[in-house]
Amino acid sequence: MDYLLTDEERMIKDLAYKIAEEKIRPVAAKYDQTEEFPWEAMKVLAQSDLFGIFIPEEYGGMGLKVFPxxxxxxxxxxxxxxxxxCYAASALGTFPIILFGNEEQKKKYLPDLAxxxxxxxxxLTEPEAGSDASAIKTTAKKEGNYYILNGLKHFITNGGEAEVYVVIAMTDKTKGARGASAFIVEKNTPGFSFGKKEDKLGIRASSTRELIFTDCKIPKxxxxxxxxxxxxxxxxxxxxSRPGVAAQAVGIAQGAFEIALRYAKQRQQFDKPISSFQGIQWMLADMATQIExxxxxxxACAREIDNGIKDIAKDSAMAKMFASDVAMKVTTDAVQILGGYGYMRDYPIEKYMRDAKITQIYEGTNQIQRNIIALQLIKEMAK
Amino acid sequence: MNVIVCIKQVPQTTDVKINPQTNTLIREGVESIINPFDMYAIEEGVRIKEKYGANTTVITMGPPQAEEALREALSMGIDEAILISDRAYAGSDTWATSYTLANAIRKIGNFDLILCGKQASDGDTAQVGPGISSHLDIPQVTYVKRIQQIKDNIIRVERMMEEGYHVIESPLPCLLTVVKEINEPRLPSLKGMLRAKQAKITVWTQKELNLDPQHIGLSGSPTQVIKIFTPAPRAGGQILSGDPEEIAGKLLELLKSEIS
Structure with a gap:
């Protein structure tokens, strides 16, 4: 489908495509296997200005917002x-500074991030606080000109590799959810260390790690x-950020679909390419339609955000939930089309299925997304 | 320091088709790209700019659509671009091309270093770079795989050989042709692409360059392509068998019979 991209958007898409094909696809299997952090790829993305596309121009970015x-x-x-x-999670950590940072904070952090x-x-996430984010136990106690952080965060994407962390901690436990505050914590702050690095099913190039705060003193x-x-x-x-996870899901689904389509045209069974069988054709048709x-x-959701539409919680939840469910279904079907070969690690397709699963879980499970959608529907009804 | 990078737009294919009537390349319907070897020259130009603070200019001779190639060079970090384009230059061989480019470079005036790819992927002659240096009467170093340093108006480079390399020093201005071992060309940056999109490309025609009509275009080109053909595949060789002494004897007999 033609989404009537502007020249600028087309340029960004083409550049990202080029980087993906030339610098990322060739190393995808290697990082999946070694779980090393893909610094080389991050360097290419940085050199191409892609970390700055959503950061305002006055702080060294391109000011282009969420859709790009x-x-x-x-x-x-x-x-x-x-x-x-790895790229998208840095954006996730940057958004709070763009949205809520004061001038000094923006000046200090955004140019380097851009x-x-x-x-x-x-x-945000802690061992006892996943979907129930209000159950976090990490505390921040004010002492003079400092806050003292204590506690443990886990499953933190870019943990250990990122240098700027936005950390949610309780400043007043008696107030429940209203007692939480957000802090910028820099790597190498005394009292801030990293714990276990997770061994994951998918997205293995990314680092997912524990953050440990022990009397970590940060300026107020x-x-x-x-x-x-x-x-x-x-x-x-x-x-x-949810549209970003949704976009990740769409990309994973698209990548898997392309491999499955190519395979279906090449793979011969019963003296014919398997793409000539209606069973396969219908699968491909469904996959392509769902992705689109x-x-x-x-x-649509990203463009809403960029055009200043308020109350996007429902739409953003719908996009994340739907796209990630599609990614899971499409990648599973793609493995099915490749059959026994699809199940083998020698072929690139099983990785897509493993990578897809997380999109249904992180940044709010799809069950939580449905809660958000339903809550909003009922609220709108009452208006 | 002023660096000039010469580039060429070539068809994106290794399977070049020839028009049998004119014996020239068929370019229609084939996407054009910057000659891959020239990408290394562009990258090296940008690196020199980053290291020594040079001003960089990219030039190409070609039809109006060669502007695309210049914009791509700008998006990688080159500062300025000049397109040399005129019907009068059409059909130039390597002699006329290097003559035209050399004169355009003379018109730019102030230059210290000229960078070219070692050869173009379509013609494969490797003559235009050296041709430019000859027309300008400046030193040239071909097949450069590394620039060691540029200091006190002297450049020291490594020239690739089949085994090992030569270290060569040359006074500036000089011309280098570079090989792919010299660097890894960067991808364009978004800011570079936006800048390149809006950049003004200077176009020089025969009116601006005012070159001797005897030396430009098809009529100024001494090269005559008489015939282009695919050489017949080589006939299979003979395999001699037996113990070494026996084989040596057989071989000697065969060679003798070839001579007589």
């Missing part, structure tokens, strides 16, 4: 969902927004 970010994430994910998430000189990460200037705004910042950040529907939803 989705285009890039989608193209990178077509080649490797793992490398793409240039890809440093990566960012967002730290590193508080984002005001005390008690932690969850508002989280929700607004996710509203902006997901893409349309993601693009």
């Amino acid at each position: 970010l989705c285009l890039v994430t989608e193209e990178l994910s077509r080649a490797c969902g793992g490398i793409a998430v 240039g890809g000189k440093r990566l960012a990460a967002f730290a 200037e590193n508080l984002l927004g005001k005390e008690g705004m932690g969850f508002i910042i989280t929700m607004k950040t996710f509203d902006m 529907a997901a893409r349309a939803l993601v693009y």
